Amino acid sequence: MQTVTQVSPPPDGGGAVPRAGEARTGWEGVGVPEPVDAVEMQTALARLRRTSGLPVAFGGLLSDARHARIAELNGAQTSALRGLVISAGSGLGGKAIALARPCAVTDYAASRHISHEYDPAVAAEGLRSVVAVPVVVRRTVRGVLYGALRTPVSLGDRTFDAAVAAARDVEQALAVRDEVRSLLALTREQVTGPGAAPGAWEDVREAHRELRALVPKVVDPALRDELLGVCGRLASASGARVPEAREVRLAPREVDVVACVAAGATNAAAARQLGLQPETVKGYLRSAMRKLGAHTRLEAVVAARRAGLLP
Numbered sequence: 001m002q003t004v005t006q007v008s009p010p011p012d013g014g015g016a017v018p019r020a021g022e023a024r025t026g027w028e029g030v031g032v033p034e035p036v037d038a039v040e041m042q043t044a045l046a047r048l049r050r051t052s053g054l055p056v057a058f059g060g061l062l063s064d065a066r067h068a069r070i071a072e073l074n075g076a077q078t079s080a081l082r083g084l085v086i087s088a089g090s091g092l093g094g095k096a097i098a099l100a101r102p103c104a105v106t107d108y109a110a111s112r113h114i115s116h117e118y119d120p121a122v123a124a125e126g127l128r129s130v131v132a133v134p135v136v137v138r139r140t141v142r143g144v145l146y147g148a149l150r151t152p153v154s155l156g157d158r159t160f161d162a163a164v165a166a167a168r169d170v171e172q173a174l175a176v177r178d179e180v181r182s183l184l185a186l187t188r189e190q191v192t193g194p195g196a197a198p199g200a201w202e203d204v205r206e207a208h209r210e211l212r213a214l215v216p217k218v219v220d221p222a223l224r225d226e227l228l229g230v231c232g233r234l235a236s237a238s239g240a241r242v243p244e245a246r247e248v249r250l251a252p253r254e255v256d257v258v259a260c261v262a263a264g265a266t267n268a269a270a271a272r273q274l275g276l277q278p279e280t281v282k283g284y285l286r287s288a289m290r291k292l293g294a295h296t297r298l299e300a301v302v303a304a305r306r307a308g309l310l311p
Contacts, residue, residue: 038072039220040173044166045074052162054147061143068144080124091118093144096132100141102160104131107152128152131159133167137174176217180227183207205311208234209259213273234311248307254288255309257281262301262310
């Protein structure tokens with residue numbers, strides 16, 4: 001008897017994955033999946049194959065509230081799965097999306113616990129044992145990852161753990177991207193909007209610090225460049241640069257540390273925010289102070305703002 005295995009779920013979330021030829025709409029206005037999504041998915045699928053030993057991995061993100069399109073393949077011998085649109089509740093991946101938890105079958109074609117809309121594509125690739133794991137971000141399903149064998153064998157805990165870990169990589173990357181987009185929108189409004197509310201500039205400074213801290217976590221180089229560009233515009237938007245101030249060049253992490261200090265963070269707090277060791281933070285701060293000609297933390301912040309390095 002073929003069974004569908006349901007593993008302990010991540011936090012419950014609604015959602016799921018347009019039919020072929022149906023227009024794809026964006027996720028909450030973001031638009032169709034961006035190149036960053038492909039980078040994240042490709043990295044996760046490569047990790048899944050490497051850590052699980054499964055020969056085939058594939059997946060895609062939701063394009064609306066109920067459909068996902070298989071956009072990335074790793075280890076596939078045909079293109080049968082590429083572009084396949086998975087609907088919530090349909091097939092193994094649709095079941096994982098609808099339940100917001102991992103599911104698996106020992107023999108896909110023979111399983112009586114899933115619907116079989118996608119059998120031709122699965123058979124064309126020769127897949128038998130398959131595991132599907134939803135990508136859940138803040139309790140909402142955002143995509144699905146699959147790992148598969150071409151033989152009908154029961155998949156063990158090691159395989160499930162590897163699949164869940166790969167999905168979590170995508171979840172974390174998407175969460176970072178969402179936060180970046182939110183902060184970018186906020187800072188654009190605060191900097192360019194007329195009649196900024198009292199205290200708005202302190203919000204901009206806080207957003208600048210948070211954006212700087214997110215840069216190393218961003219996978220997509222285009223988004224990372226955009227993020228750094230916005231940080232640069234925020235740093236110069238106040239017009240606080242003193243014309244006669246000497247040119248100062250700080251390393252990116254030195255700017256990050258000084259930005260945390262400007263927000264009142266201790267070395268330990270800055271280390272937690274930036275994912276560094278406290279001693280490393282101290283080293284960056286000492287180096288920044290030397291370059292800025294500062295003798296105290298406050299002097300370093302003031303000098304960095306005069307040099308146009310901080311808003």
